[in-house]
Amino acid sequence: MYLSSTENARSASPEGLVENGSLQPLNRDRFWRNLTLAPAILLFLALTILPMVNLAVLSLHDIDWAQGLSSWTYVGLKHYASLAADSLFKASILNTLVFSTVAVSVQMVLGFALALLTSSIVHGRLFYRTVFLLPILVPGIIIGAIWKLMFSFDFGVLNQMAGAIGIMPRDWLGDATYSLASIIVVDIWHWTPFCFLLLLASLETLPQDVYEASDIDGATRWQSLWYITIPLMLPAIAVTFVFRLILAFKVFDEVYLLTGGGPGTSTEVVSFTIFRRFFTEDRPGYGSAMSITTFAFIALMIIVVSAVTRRKGSTS
Amino acid sequence: MSAAYSAPLRSTLFRHGLLVIAAALVLFPFLWIVAAAFKTQISLLTGQLLFQPTLANFVNVLFSSTSDYVRNFSNSLVIASASTVLVLVVATLAAYSLQCMQWPSWVLHSMLGWSVIFHMVPPITLAGAWYSMFRTIGLDNTYTGLILAHTTLNLPMALWMMGVFVRDVPKELIEAAKIDGAGTPRILRHVIVPLVRPGLAAAGILSFIFSWNEFAVVLTLSQRQTATVPVAIGKYAQENTIAYTEMAAASVLSMMPAVLLLLIAQRFIVRGLTTGAVK
Numbered sequence: 001m002y003l004s005s006t007e008n009a010r011s012a013s014p015e016g017l018v019e020n021g022s023l024q025p026l027n028r029d030r031f032w033r034n035l036t037l038a039p040a041i042l043l044f045l046a047l048t049i050l051p052m053v054n055l056a057v058l059s060l061h062d063i064d065w066a067q068g069l070s071s072w073t074y075v076g077l078k079h080y081a082s083l084a085a086d087s088l089f090k091a092s093i094l095n096t097l098v099f100s101t102v103a104v105s106v107q108m109v110l111g112f113a114l115a116l117l118t119s120s121i122v123h124g125r126l127f128y129r130t131v132f133l134l135p136i137l138v139p140g141i142i143i144g145a146i147w148k149l150m151f152s153f154d155f156g157v158l159n160q161m162a163g164a165i166g167i168m169p170r171d172w173l174g175d176a177t178y179s180l181a182s183i184i185v186v187d188i189w190h191w192t193p194f195c196f197l198l199l200l201a202s203l204e205t206l207p208q209d210v211y212e213a214s215d216i217d218g219a220t221r222w223q224s225l226w227y228i229t230i231p232l233m234l235p236a237i238a239v240t241f242v243f244r245l246i247l248a249f250k251v252f253d254e255v256y257l258l259t260g261g262g263p264g265t266s267t268e269v270v271s272f273t274i275f276r277r278f279f280t281e282d283r284p285g286y287g288s289a290m291s292i293t294t295f296a297f298i299a300l301m302i303i304v305v306s307a308v309t310r311r312k313g314s315t316s
Numbered sequence: 317m318s319a320a321y322s323a324p325l326r327s328t329l330f331r332h333g334l335l336v337i338a339a340a341l342v343l344f345p346f347l348w349i350v351a352a353a354f355k356t357q358i359s360l361l362t363g364q365l366l367f368q369p370t371l372a373n374f375v376n377v378l379f380s381s382t383s384d385y386v387r388n389f390s391n392s393l394v395i396a397s398a399s400t401v402l403v404l405v406v407a408t409l410a411a412y413s414l415q416c417m418q419w420p421s422w423v424l425h426s427m428l429g430w431s432v433i434f435h436m437v438p439p440i441t442l443a444g445a446w447y448s449m450f451r452t453i454g455l456d457n458t459y460t461g462l463i464l465a466h467t468t469l470n471l472p473m474a475l476w477m478m479g480v481f482v483r484d485v486p487k488e489l490i491e492a493a494k495i496d497g498a499g500t501p502r503i504l505r506h507v508i509v510p511l512v513r514p515g516l517a518a519a520g521i522l523s524f525i526f527s528w529n530e531f532a533v534v535l536t537l538s539q540r541q542t543a544t545v546p547v548a549i550g551k552y553a554q555e556n557t558i559a560y561t562e563m564a565a566a567s568v569l570s571m572m573p574a575v576l577l578l579l580i581a582q583r584f585i586v587r588g589l590t591t592g593a594v595k
Contacts, residue, residue: 028499029417029500032417032500033413033417033418033419036409036412036413036417036500036504037409037410037413037414037423039405039406039409039410040406040407040409040410040427040471040475041410041427043406043464043467043468043471044427044430044434044468044471047442047464047465047468048430048434048442048468050445050449051442051445051446051449052442052445054445054448055441055442055444055445058445058448114335117331117334117338118335120331121328121331121332121335122328124332124335126582127339128338128339129582129586130578130579130582131339131342131343132338132339132342133578133582133585133586134342134343134346134574134575134578135342136589137525137529137575137577137578137585138529138571138574139528139531139545139549139570139571139574140529140531140546141529141531141546141549141550142546142567142570142571144553145349145549145552145553145563145564146345146348146349146567147345148553149348149349149360149560149563149564150345150348152560154361155360155361155362155363157348160363189341189342189345193342194589197586197589198589198590201586201590246436247436249436249438250436250437250438250439252440252531252532253531253532253546253550256531256532256535256550257549257550257553270438271438271440271441271532274438274440274441274444275440275443275536278443278444279444279447279536284444284448287444288445291440291441291442291444291445292441294437294438294441295437295441298433298437299433302432302433302436303433306432
């Protein structure tokens with residue numbers, strides 16, 4: 001008891017200084033501080049930073065495999081130069097941009113409408129939210145499998161319904177006119193719930209007194225939506241939109257299962273092109289250059305967006 | 317009186333009507349694939365609405381000698397569970413360290429900033445490097461390699477989430493524990509962990525689901541022995557003649573963990589998905 005109280009007096013010294021008054025934090029504190037952060041730092045170094053360095057080095061070389069041994073030839077920036085001339089890569093960037101902008105815009109509108117509806121009802125919120133959450137949690141590859149069946153030319157439900165109302169069946173995935181639109185539909189179905197959830201969460205944090213005040217002033221429901229809800233929600237809407245937009249660049253699983261990038265290059269997306277160049281065609285040097293470029297582009301976008309939002313946040 | 321009530325009632329019914337349509341649109345594809353899983357190939361191809369349900373697809377997926385599904389399922393369980401435990405331990409320690417132990421602010425910002433960037437970049441950009449690194453040190457096609465990869469993929473999300481929860485622990489409690497002579501391990505075990513349990517549940521459930529769902533990285537780092545459930549489904553679609561009904565049955569089985577977790581732990585899932593986005 002007495003022993004422990006002297007011990008206490010020592011650790012209770014202000015700001016964790018040692019007794020002799022030097023400005024060193026206790027060695028023990030520093031030890032634990034470093035030890036608790038070490039695993040995360042090690043993981044990040046070993047499995048994100050080191051691979052980036054690895055990719056950067058790979059991207060400057062041609063790698064040939066012969067009898068299980070690799071021979072590296074330094075080629076400088078050749079791979080980066082040929083990126084600009086790679087029509088598949090260009091097509092995939094264009095498709096990814098169209099895909100993410102269209103899909104995410106529709107997701108935002110639908111998600112916001114559903115969030116407004118859900119927040120305005122009293123009973124059944126839990127039920128709707130449970131149902132809407134389901135697509136977010138199911139593996140992307142299974143969502144691909146589900147829609148592959150539904151889009152099927154021969155027996156898919158879409159063509160059955162089209163047939164029932166007298167429309168000619170279409171090859172939703174195999175016809176380049178519809179393939180990208182079909183992938184976009186799947187993504188809208190998959191991720192609208194995510195926008196819904198984030199927007200509902202911020203709707204629920206809006207201050208209620210503003211609405212009471214506008215009620216007293218005789219505002220109609222549309223007026224309070226237009227003049228109160230949307231202005232108050234703008235930051236949340238912007239953040240959700242950008243967040244989803246960048247995440248939509250990740251799309252891979254559904255494309256892999258539904259179209260494999262085809263027909264032609266109509267659904268080729270960036271992740272899929274990297275996969276194809278690196279693994280299917282076994283061109284690690286060139287695939288690395290593509291990875292580094294994509295990584296740099298997205299990182300840059302995130303840094304710009306967060307700088308802009310931070311400035312906005314500090315001025316307002 | 318009745319006139320006063322009829323307008324809100326009508327608009328409530330209208331809202332429910334729209335929401336029911338939305339819910340039906342979300343649920344329909346799931347019901348469609350469940351139905352397909354119980355159909356014979358012929359009744360699927362002829363598009364019968366009424367059909368004699370069969371368990372043959374499930375039997376083939378689970379017990380056929382050419383199917384690896386049971387092994388894929390157990391691989392998924394091992395990799396998702398192990399990576400989830402690792403993610404939670406590493407993220408909780410790091411969150412405590414960053415939020416409570418006076419790191420210079422650039423350390424905090426660079427850890428969180430890097431997490432955000434890494435979380436948003438397509439995993440396939442790093443898969444190639446992981447493949448060549450793991451091959452060099454003999455970790456390709458091993459559980460260890462896949463567990464480490466999934467731990468790294470989910471660490472940013474968990475670090476961010478646990479950071480929010482640890483930040484909300486009252487600092488006075490930690491100070492009081494220190495004054496009572498508790499060292500870091502005891503503070504973590506008896507103060508932090510009990511108070512961030514909801515955070516652990518949210519981060520753990522999401523990390524498990526995301527690892528279970530992850531496809532691109534497992535596709536590139538695994539072979540037959542270590543392949544997980546999504547790779548198994550992907551393989552069905554690559555066959556020359558696709559066994560659609562078996563693919564449907566395997567898909568239904570593979571959705572079970574997500575559906576179960578959604579039904580029993582929806583609160584934590586919602587909290588996890590919205591943490592950080594709202595604040």
